[in-house]
Amino acid sequence: MIEVEGLTKRFGKVEALRGVSLSAADGRITGLLGPNGAGKSTTLRILCTILKADSGVARIGGVDVGEDPVAVRRTIGVLPHNSNLFGNLSARENIAYYAALQGLDGLALDRAVERIIERLDIGPFANRRAKGFSQGERLRVALARALVHEPATLILDEPTNGLDVMATRDLRDVILERRDDGCCVLFSSHIMQEVAVLCDRIVIVAGGTTVVDGSADEIRVATGCDDLEDAFVAAVASADDASAQADG
Amino acid sequence: MSALGVVFRKELLDSLRERRSLLSALLLAPLFGPILFMLITSYAVNLQIDEAEQPIDVPIINGQGAENLVSHLFRRQIDVDHERFADVDALRRAVRRAEVDVGLVIDRDFGEALARGDPARVWIVADRANNTARPAVSRLRAALNEYGRGIGVQRLALRGVDPSLARPLAVLTDDVSTPSARSVLLLGMMTYFLLFSTLLGGTQVAIDTTAGERERGSLEPLLTLAASRAELVWGKIGVTFLFMAVSLAICIASFAIAVQFLPLAEIGMTASLTPLVCVGIYLVMLPFSVLGAGVMTIVASYTKSFREAQTFTSIAMVAPPLPIILVVLNPVQPSLPLMLVPSLSQHLMVTELVKGQTFDPLHLAVSAVTIAVGVGCGLATVRRYRGEAILV
Numbered sequence: 223m224i225e226v227e228g229l230t231k232r233f234g235k236v237e238a239l240r241g242v243s244l245s246a247a248d249g250r251i252t253g254l255l256g257p258n259g260a261g262k263s264t265t266l267r268i269l270c271t272i273l274k275a276d277s278g279v280a281r282i283g284g285v286d287v288g289e290d291p292v293a294v295r296r297t298i299g300v301l302p303h304n305s306n307l308f309g310n311l312s313a314r315e316n317i318a319y320y321a322a323l324q325g326l327d328g329l330a331l332d333r334a335v336e337r338i339i340e341r342l343d344i345g346p347f348a349n350r351r352a353k354g355f356s357q358g359e360r361l362r363v364a365l366a367r368a369l370v371h372e373p374a375t376l377i378l379d380e381p382t383n384g385l386d387v388m389a390t391r392d393l394r395d396v397i398l399e400r401r402d403d404g405c406c407v408l409f410s411s412h413i414m415q416e417v418a419v420l421c422d423r424i425v426i427v428a429g430g431t432t433v434v435d436g437s438a439d440e441i442r443v444a445t446g447c448d449d450l451e452d453a454f455v456a457a458v459a460s461a462d463d464a465s466a467q468a469d470g
Numbered sequence: 471m472s473a474l475g476v477v478f479r480k481e482l483l484d485s486l487r488e489r490r491s492l493l494s495a496l497l498l499a500p501l502f503g504p505i506l507f508m509l510i511t512s513y514a515v516n517l518q519i520d521e522a523e524q525p526i527d528v529p530i531i532n533g534q535g536a537e538n539l540v541s542h543l544f545r546r547q548i549d550v551d552h553e554r555f556a557d558v559d560a561l562r563r564a565v566r567r568a569e570v571d572v573g574l575v576i577d578r579d580f581g582e583a584l585a586r587g588d589p590a591r592v593w594i595v596a597d598r599a600n601n602t603a604r605p606a607v608s609r610l611r612a613a614l615n616e617y618g619r620g621i622g623v624q625r626l627a628l629r630g631v632d633p634s635l636a637r638p639l640a641v642l643t644d645d646v647s648t649p650s651a652r653s654v655l656l657l658g659m660m661t662y663f664l665l666f667s668t669l670l671g672g673t674q675v676a677i678d679t680t681a682g683e684r685e686r687g688s689l690e691p692l693l694t695l696a697a698s699r700a701e702l703v704w705g706k707i708g709v710t711f712l713f714m715a716v717s718l719a720i721c722i723a724s725f726a727i728a729v730q731f732l733p734l735a736e737i738g739m740t741a742s743l744t745p746l747v748c749v750g751i752y753l754v755m756l757p758f759s760v761l762g763a764g765v766m767t768i769v770a771s772y773t774k775s776f777r778e779a780q781t782f783t784s785i786a787m788v789a790p791p792l793p794i795i796l797v798v799l800n801p802v803q804p805s806l807p808l809m810l811v812p813s814l815s816q817h818l819m820v821t822e823l824v825k826g827q828t829f830d831p832l833h834l835a836v837s838a839v840t841i842a843v844g845v846g847c848g849l850a851t852v853r854r855y856r857g858e859a860i861l862v
Contacts, residue, residue: 233862270694273858292696300694306687310487311480322476323697351487367691 223248223406224269224375229278230430231264238264240430241278246408246423248374251401253421254410257458261430262410263303266379269408270300282375296324299368303379306360309353313344313363316352317370324371338366342396358389365396376400378409382416394420414451426454428461473697477705481679485709491674495713499670500720503663504728510659511732526606529554529561532576539576539592539617546613550574558595565595571603572596572610587625658798660824661817664721664755665791669762671717672710673783676766679706680851681779690861699855703767707848711763718755722748742826754819757840758790761812764847765790771851771860793817804829809836812843 224246231239239261246252254262267273268280271291280287287294307316317338321331339348342362347355352363361381368376376397382390397420401407411417417424418438426434426441434441434457438450447453485491525547533540533552540550554570555561561573573595577583583590592614596607623633683689692702726743769786773779793814802808804818815837822829854860 267861272690272693272861292698295694295696298694300691302687302690302694304687305691308480308484308688309686310484315480315483319476319480320691320695323473323692323695325473325696364691 223281223283224252224408225279225281226265226269227279229265229268229275229280231261231268231273231276238430239268239275239278241432242427242430243278243432244425244427244435246406248406249401249404250422251397251407251409251420252423252425253417254408254425254427255414255417255454256410256412256427258412260427260458262412262427263379265427266377266408266410267302269377270298270302271295296371297373298375298377299371299373301364301368301376301378301381303383305364307352307355307363307367310351312349312351313355313359313366314339314348316363317344317366320367321370326371334370334372338370342366342369357384357386358392361385361389361393365393369396369400373405375406376408378407380410380412382411382413390416414454418450426457428458431461433457433461473701474705474708477697477702478708481675481706481709482712485675485678485713488674488678491678491713494674495671495717496720499667499717500724502670503660503667503721504724507659507663507725508728508732525549526571526609527551528572528574528606528610529564529570530574530576531555531558531561532578532580533574535578535581536576536592539614542617542620543610543613546609546616548610548613561595565597568597568600568603571600571606574610584621658794658817658821660725661755661820662791662794662798664718664725664751664820665758665794665813665816666787667721668714668718668755668759669766669787669790671721672712672714672759672763673766673770673787675713676706676710676763677770677776677779677783679709680767680771681773682776684860685775693855693861700852703852703855704848707763707767707851710767711759714759714762715756718759719752722751722755742824747823747826750823751820754823754834754837755816757838757844758813758816760841760844761790761847762844764844764851768847768851768854771854804833806833806836809833810839812837812840815840 224244226242226244229239229242230237242261242265244252244254244265254265256262264273268275269282269287271287271294274288282294283297285293285297307313308319311319314335318331318335321334326334339345342365344359344362344366347359352360355363378397381393385393397407397409401422421438423437424434424441425432434444434453436444441453441457442448442450445453445456447456527549528543528551530540530550530552533550543550555564555573558575561570561575564570565573575593575595577591577593580590580592594607594610594614596603622636626633626636683692693699726745726748729743765786766783769782770779773782790813793811794817797814797817802818804822808818809815815833819829819833819837
């Protein structure tokens, strides 16, 4: 369960977030949609506890991310934008390193690593060094790393960026599977179709604020557009007008 | 296992698999110093041996009138050359252009003046700004003085006067330096190379674990894990320290081997790098590895890419050994305040050890400041990793 209310964040003169609010339920996939520079990554980075919000509240599983970041980190699995593996370590070593840093050890660690290797079909290349991995292999290991401690919440920042069709498909399967296990999945994207296919709930952000929050149908109704893409464009345009007025 | 141990083990494994880190720590750093040291030292030693033994050529003008002088010079390994220059101006030009180290001009009146008992004039043509010519000039001057003294002694003896009356003073030098102490000047260079190799040995790892990790995009997901930032940073610094410490050990060992092949004995020097002294040097220098690991990690953590980190760490690598250059140029005695200066304290204590002497244990205690500086840099790196700037 993720609850965000009125997050603001400023980097020097740039106001990245002007009050983002959203909620993402357990057993649901929530898509964070918005054009580039809308504040998606900043919102997710605050949720991952690596940035601190200037104001507003963000809670994961009822725990405030600013107040107890370590407790939050134990319950989340994160796939940041453009993240990479350790090239000199094998797939198994990459996964085991993350498991150990999440506090697993001994037999529990070995079991968790084996389980995730099996579930994501990493077995055939588990002992190879990550340096020469294909895109799909890299993505699966990165996901395994994020999931090895069985987090209740999964946060993915533009995970499909630069992926080929097969890898995107693998990713989609994993996300759906996690949802069915009762996981709270929040992922960002700037691709409308992807979000429409996968998400139970869509949050559109633009100009650092939440523009629309609801299911695909609710968004169509709210914006008065039949086509989801038109709805997206309309929502973003109205947000731009609003922020232009606020600035003016 | 604690998260610190997990990070340490992972970074160690990662660095051991990185050929670049391994090469610079185990091969490049430890061998670079001793090899350079051997080249410089054997050049310096050979120069000193050569000076006294090699014959030198000296062009001469009007040499025909001074045959006795010329044959005296010949006996002192100074070969005069009558043909090379026709006149004084040509000789002066050649000396000014450093084509010739030194020349000799005999007065036209030389023979007659000598016969009359007047001072017979000879000119040494030299360029005082030319440092490499200095040994040749002083050898020529010494040989000329010797010739003149010899004639003076004969003249006095012919007149029935004891020649020693004309030498009221006999100035002698009693050199009390031990052979080891004499080699200290050369071995002073050694500590410089030891410090340098120590830094070089771990810098690659310091870069890989910080700026390298950032550039490859491995840092951000790492920061979302439950392990604390302090554990992450200290685990990384620990591996850098280990690489530096191993590099230092190999470097000392290769120095101990290298000095065996240097002709130090020929110029009256011995270097005492016995196994016990080597262990002593290692223990004295080890705190510098803590400083090196801390400094290189914080410097690299402020850079965004591998290349940028390499630039800044190379600059940082020059700074720590600087105090040593200052004291080699301007020697000082070990004292308590000097032990507060990292690298200088290690240099002074190692010098004492190589001289075969011991140092004040209090000095060793004060030199722990070096460790404190390293730990301080580590704490600053932890602070940096807690902040948001590390992600930007």
